[in-house]
Amino acid sequence: MKPQRIGRYLTTDEHGFLLPDVAIENMKSPWREAVDFVTGALLARGAKAVYLRGSVPRGLAIEGVSDLDFLYLEGPDAEQAEEELFAEFEERFPFVDGLELIRFEASTLSQVFPPQTRPYFQMLLKTQSLFLAGRDIAREIAPFKMDVNLCSHVYTIEKEFAQLSDWLAEADDEEDLRATRRWFFRRLVRAGAEICVPRTGRFTRDLYLCYEDFAQLYPEQGPAMERALEGAVSGLADPLAEGALVAMVGAERARLG
Template identity: 30%
Template sequence: MGDTHVDDRGLAQDGTIRREGSLSRVPAAFAPVVEAARSRITEAFGAAQLHSAYLYGSIPRGTAIPGVSDLDLLLALHAEPTEADQAAARAVEAALDATFDQIEGVGILLFGAGTLLSELERNDLGFFLACLCIPLLGDDLARRLPRYRPTSLLARETNGDLCLSLPRWRSRAAEALTDAERRSLSRGVARRVVRSGFTLVMPRWGGWTSDLEESAEIFGRYHPERIEQMRVAAATGRTPSTDPALLTMLIDDLAPWLAAEYIAVHGSKAPRP
């Protein structure tokens, strides 16, 4: 994936989406975290299990804030993940989170390499790995994936299932008893809503960004009637809230409107097993 900028829209010279971030952009405060992640992943998953590992999110983009940002990792295994693999990943998460004050949580995604390269996931997980993940260990699967453009197909397959999240979010909101639970829910819902709002208009804008504030502003160019709500969502994605009214706005107003608009514009994401 080339690094030559055409303009500020996240595209390479040929108009394809440029891969975000690099290990060279990792802020100095997070360098020990990344090295520890590399070491612990290698210890927990041997060569017979691990195909490759990737870093994504604010840390490789160079925008991470010590004490606020989390560590996001994706592991591609030779075979589909087992319960033992999931347990090993949770142990790595806990160990890293307990060791480093710079990070506020660790998330490890596990997938089989075959799933990441599958036709069904070509424009979802495949795009995610090829454009939003930075190689940390092993042979980069992005070499076996296509170059991506900001198309309606990409929009549909990345966020065309937003409607399926609504019942789960409402259930979690009703069951949330602690501030920690509300913060976690508000952060996750807000980030998904902002990213879906951006990909809704991505083909019209003709570029890519993962920056929450920029995503909200780009969305607002095409839907000014919802811009203030989307700005609140972007702020919540960075600084989670415990306010029940904010969760109600996101889950019962903005997200349902966005889910319906998404299907009307791009259609529904291909069903998964």
């Protein structure tokens, strides 16, 4: 499957605060059943709050391409829940391209990673996540504006690239190898868009729009980012061949402060 131009940019209210582009009504069958299964399993094992972000709560999911990206406030049996969930989930919902469970603690909500000035997990919950169950702690978080606090991938992409060869070597099979390639390419495409935020004044995690923003501001590197976009969908290309692009994106992060 080739990359498709789908997606939207985050919008703001009259005060310039970002509005999350998610709604429970966007989750149609069979995605809703998969979401309900994971949510119930996490709650049963003590999760105190469960959220979902990504294409599914935005109504943009594609079978065989989209994954489920959960965030949850940990409970006493959270680690056991993850171990038990993955195998059963893959068998019951083969149309989902992976399950991501991001577990965070209450203390994590106040952790700041410079040069960001506000906590990273607060940003995820407030601007990108749909509350599903438990206590909606996002209600207690102050709103965000379009600034450096939205950016995250660009600060870690070079370190991840340095470890990538080891991660690829650890792949169990071809499917696992392609999944790792897709994961890194997605992060690279989004990192490329993040360095554009100060000049575009807009933000999205949607891959094609990320690529377009980058290619418009950095036309000489556009073909390389297009390869990354294609790799983010197919998982066929070798991300280790894109070291120059990674270095360029890393060097440009100075624009974010």
